[in-house]
Amino acid sequence: MATAQRTEQLIRRMLDLNARKRVQEVDETLVIACIEACVECALTCTACADDSLAEPEVLPLIRSITLCLDCAVICEATRQIVTRQTERDVGLLRAQVGACAVACRICGAECERHAAHHEHHRICAEACRRCEAACDRLAEALLT
Numbered sequence: 001m002a003t004a005q006r007t008e009q010l011i012r013r014m015l016d017l018n019a020r021k022r023v024q025e026v027d028e029t030l031v032i033a034c035i036e037a038c039v040e041c042a043l044t045c046t047a048c049a050d051d052s053l054a055e056p057e058v059l060p061l062i063r064s065i066t067l068c069l070d071c072a073v074i075c076e077a078t079r080q081i082v083t084r085q086t087e088r089d090v091g092l093l094r095a096q097v098g099a100c101a102v103a104c105r106i107c108g109a110e111c112e113r114h115a116a117h118h119e120h121h122r123i124c125a126e127a128c129r130r131c132e133a134a135c136d137r138l139a140e141a142l143l144t
């Protein structure tokens with residue numbers, strides 16, 4: 001919890017230090033929540049894929065491994081693009097956040113299927129759902 005709070009403060013501080021700060025375009029709380037959720041999702045998806053590889057019965061987990069690796073790179077790209085405020089293109093930002101929500105939804109659904117057998121899948125599915133919600137909320141805010 002303390003770490004999550006520190007991450008949030010760090011993101012907020014860095015966004016504030018941009019000389020051409022334009023976050024008033026969007027609700028900054030939504031921006032920070034999205035970056036945080038993407039960081040967490042990239043982290044858990046990377047670990048979940050690796051944990052799956054270590055399972056004795058790896059064959060039924062192949063789809064979840066692929067989706068977790070896809071979700072991890074998309075979340076990683078998303079947190080970078082959402083972080084950049086200087087001369088951002090809102091259309092691109094919206095598309096990226098939308099793609100991230102799709103990746104998180106598909107990955108979360110697959111990991112959920114294995115949640116009862118593996119704790120790493122349960123945690124990953126949760127992170128994916130949080131990220132999906134955060135990305136959806138930001139995408140919605142960008143439409144108005």
Ligand code: CU1
Binds near residue numbers: 041045103104
């Ligand atoms: Cu993700």
Ligand code: CU1
Binds near residue numbers: 044048049068107111
């Ligand atoms: Cu996963």
Ligand code: CU1
Binds near residue numbers: 068072
């Ligand atoms: Cu995921």
Ligand code: CU1
Binds near residue numbers: 038041101
């Ligand atoms: Cu996301």
